[in-house]
Amino acid sequence: MDSVTIPVLVDQLVSGLAIGGVYGLVALGFALIFGVLRVAQFAHGEVYMLVAFLVLTALPALPLGGFSQFGLVLVLALFLGAAIGLAVERVVFRPLMAAPHIAAIISAIGLSIALQYLAAFLWGAELHPFVLNWAPGNLTLGPATIPAFKVVIFVTALALLAGLQLVLRRTQLGRAIRATASDPETARLMGINTIRIIAAAFAVGSAFAGAAGVLVAALYGVVYSSMGIAALVKGYTATVIGGVGNLVGAVISGLLLGVFEVLLESYVSPKWSDAIIFALLIGVLVLRPQGLLGRAIPERL
Amino acid sequence: MRRWRPTRIRPGWPFLVLAILLPLLVQNPFLHRLLAVAALEAVLAVSLNLVLGYGGLISLGHAGFYGIGAYVTALLALHLGAPFLVTLPVAALAAAITGWIFARPILHLRGHYFAMATLALGEILVLVAYNWDAVTRGPSGLPGIPRAELFGWVATTHRDNYYLGLALLVLAIVVIRRFVDSPFGLSLIATRGDDQAAASIGTDVAGVRTMAFALAAFFAGAAGALYAHYITFVSVEPFQLTHTIALLAMVAVGGIATIPGPIVGAVLLTLLPEVLRGLADLRMVLYGVLLMLVIWLRPQGLLGQGRLFAGWRGRPPASLVPQRVSAEPNAEERRTQPSPREEAGAR
Numbered sequence: 073m074d075s076v077t078i079p080v081l082v083d084q085l086v087s088g089l090a091i092g093g094v095y096g097l098v099a100l101g102f103a104l105i106f107g108v109l110r111v112a113q114f115a116h117g118e119v120y121m122l123v124a125f126l127v128l129t130a131l132p133a134l135p136l137g138g139f140s141q142f143g144l145v146l147v148l149a150l151f152l153g154a155a156i157g158l159a160v161e162r163v164v165f166r167p168l169m170a171a172p173h174i175a176a177i178i179s180a181i182g183l184s185i186a187l188q189y190l191a192a193f194l195w196g197a198e199l200h201p202f203v204l205n206w207a208p209g210n211l212t213l214g215p216a217t218i219p220a221f222k223v224v225i226f227v228t229a230l231a232l233l234a235g236l237q238l239v240l241r242r243t244q245l246g247r248a249i250r251a252t253a254s255d256p257e258t259a260r261l262m263g264i265n266t267i268r269i270i271a272a273a274f275a276v277g278s279a280f281a282g283a284a285g286v287l288v289a290a291l292y293g294v295v296y297s298s299m300g301i302a303a304l305v306k307g308y309t310a311t312v313i314g315g316v317g318n319l320v321g322a323v324i325s326g327l328l329l330g331v332f333e334v335l336l337e338s339y340v341s342p343k344w345s346d347a348i349i350f351a352l353l354i355g356v357l358v359l360r361p362q363g364l365l366g367r368a369i370p371e372r373l
Numbered sequence: 374m375r376r377w378r379p380t381r382i383r384p385g386w387p388f389l390v391l392a393i394l395l396p397l398l399v400q401n402p403f404l405h406r407l408l409a410v411a412a413l414e415a416v417l418a419v420s421l422n423l424v425l426g427y428g429g430l431i432s433l434g435h436a437g438f439y440g441i442g443a444y445v446t447a448l449l450a451l452h453l454g455a456p457f458l459v460t461l462p463v464a465a466l467a468a469a470i471t472g473w474i475f476a477r478p479i480l481h482l483r484g485h486y487f488a489m490a491t492l493a494l495g496e497i498l499v500l501v502a503y504n505w506d507a508v509t510r511g512p513s514g515l516p517g518i519p520r521a522e523l524f525g526w527v528a529t530t531h532r533d534n535y536y537l538g539l540a541l542l543v544l545a546i547v548v549i550r551r552f553v554d555s556p557f558g559l560s561l562i563a564t565r566g567d568d569q570a571a572a573s574i575g576t577d578v579a580g581v582r583t584m585a586f587a588l589a590a591f592f593a594g595a596a597g598a599l600y601a602h603y604i605t606f607v608s609v610e611p612f613q614l615t616h617t618i619a620l621l622a623m624v625a626v627g628g629i630a631t632i633p634g635p636i637v638g639a640v641l642l643t644l645l646p647e648v649l650r651g652l653a654d655l656r657m658v659l660y661g662v663l664l665m666l667v668i669w670l671r672p673q674g675l676l677g678q679g680r681l682f683a684g685w686r687g688r689p690p691a692s693l694v695p696q697r698v699s700a701e702p703n704a705e706e707r708r709t710q711p712s713p714r715e716e717a718g719a720r
Contacts, residue, residue, distance in 0.1 A: 106485075112485060112488075163665075164665065167669055168668065168669070168672055170672075171668075171672030171673075172629070172672065172673070174425070174431070174621075174625050174629060175625065175668050175672035175673070177431075177621070177625075178621060178622050178625040178626070178664065178668050179664070179665050179668045179669065181618055181621065181622055181664065182622070182661045182662065182663075182664030182665035182668065183661060183665055184661070185657060185658075185660060185661035185664065186657075186658045186659075186660075186661025186662050186664075186665070187661070188657075188661075189654075189655075189656075189657035189658045189660075189661065190658045192654070193654045193655055193658060301614075301615075305492070305496070305614070308489065308492070309489065309493075311485075312485060312486060312489040316484075316485055316486070343504045344500070344504060346496065346500055347496070347497050347500040347501065347504070350493035350494075350496045350497045350500070351493070351497060353489065353490075353493045354479070354490055354493050354494065354497075357479060357482055357486055357489065357490045357493075358478045358479060358490075361481060361482050361483075361486055
């Protein structure tokens with residue numbers, strides 16, 4: 073256990089915000105899809121894993137130096153995520169729209185198992201190093217030195233959230249997504265093609281999962297076939313704490329989760345940090361059933 | 374409003390006779406091992422179905438109760454030398470009490486909040502088993518648990534343990550069927566459809582849900598006791614989220630809210646990886662794809678109500694899990710039949 077000094081604390085806060093940014097992005101996509109479809113996308117973690125692997129495979133073909141490689145990788149991840157998301161929606165969720173919720177959930181679980189083992193088959197089940205050409209060095213912040221890349225991850229997560237909020241609040245598509253989330257029947261009566269809106273939500277939500285997958289791969293420097301499970305559990309947790317359907321809440325609770333996790337690991341116990349987080353989660357659910365940041369009427373965007 | 378009819382069960386006796394005779398006719402220890410595992414999985418699936426199918430609550434911590442049963446059994450047998458007849462009921466009660474205590478404060482939660490709370494409980498149980506070295510020996514697990522012994526008869530072979538599992542399965546089916554057909558079960562099913570409406574006519578929603586949750590945990594704990602005595606070694610792997618997810622798949626594939634469905638699902642999904650063994654690395658890929666395919670063709674599960682191949686444009690039976698507002702293009706066609714709720718409102 074580390075002693076509490078300002079530089080160490082700042083470093084840990086930044087690490088927490090970086091991993092929290094990743095959780096927030098996963099939660100954001102999960103919450104967006106849940107908002108319009110009302111079904112948990114249990115293969116969301118596999119989109120994240122698959123994009124990280126595809127980008128890893130594409131990396132040798134992107135021999136760019138420095139920041140341009142990072143930028144290109146991020147854009148590529150967003151596009152790959154969106155494409156996979158559209159395919160997932162088409163194959164897994166659309167045929168089951170009239171079916172009970174549990175059918176769609178089990179179908180997504182089937183896809184999650186298939187993709188996880190397919191990745192292990194194609195690339196191998198071991199850890200794969202993931203190294204970008206870009207090493208942005210350290211930032212000096214008063215007495216503390218912090219790796220700039222962690223700040224970049226945090227900023228990227230916030231930028232994507234801001235972009236999504238802009239689309240949701242200011243554009244026709246965003247209005248249609250919010251209408252579908254709040255009342256699909258009425259939205260359809262108003263002439264909104266809710267099928268396409270659901271597909272759009274899948275594309276955007278999965279693009280965020282793709283971005284998160286690449287960012288976490290670059291942060292930890294590894295990619296592996298079962299990385300999606302932890303991401304799903306953390307993203308799901310952040311979504312619920314934030315109040316299901318509350319996008320800003322999902323990102324804020326993702327960040328809080330990351331910071332809390334890093335602090336618990338360094339100052340309380342690395343072994344018990346997850347157990348403490350889950351116990352607190354139960355406490356939050358008992359005391360505030362609508363989520364820590366949720367409003368009284370949940371499940372709306 | 375259409376009256377709810379209890380699920381009519383085709384007589385199960387021939388199947389029970391077949392289940393008893395099969396391992397006697399086929400002398401294959403490999404098959405006996407699979408059957409022993411399938412029997413325990415069936416107990417877990419049947420008990421999960423009580424919460425998921427009849428209660429309409431997604432529980433993501435069911436394997437945790439299985440783990441409580443297994444660890445309690447291991448500790449009692451190793452440290453106190455407790456016999457099977459003591460470990461079995463104590464393990465089941467320990468799981469049921471944990472379920473009862475935990476369920477009470479969270480049962481007012483709905484949908485994903487409930488699922489999240491049970492997921493958190495399951496993860497906490499696994500983390501405790503993994504990290505509490507002094508008691509559970511952490512990742513190295515607890516070896517050397519004695520075999521189950523009943524009045525001088527020791528369950529040594531796979532077949533013996535299969536029969537123990539089968540006996541527990543029969544008990545679980547009988548108890549859960551009775552529960553579902555009792556006033557408690559009818560209240561539970563009423564809370565599944567609309568918990569506020571059920572509460573308004575005097576149903577103790579939290580009470581009946583707690584009872585169902587604890588009963589499901591009871592049988593999961595008993596299955597854990599059999600598992601510990603059968604494998605003679607306990608570590609955290611079988612009690613993790615992935616196992617709960619496999620159990621959810623068994624219930625859904627077999628047919629949610631039916632009695633035989635989860636059993637069929639448990640047997641199929643236990644045998645499937647073995648049947649696909651020839652495919653080596655692609656085995657689990659095909660497992661996942663087949664899972665999707667079954668749900669695609671029959672969203673209500675193999676033995677669920679409704680016509681054969683109800684996938685695609687099929688209409689799921691209205692009596693199943695509460696449905697979301699449909700969003701498919703032929704929704705107008707569906708609305709020609711009034712939903713039970715609209716009918717009730719029109720009266």
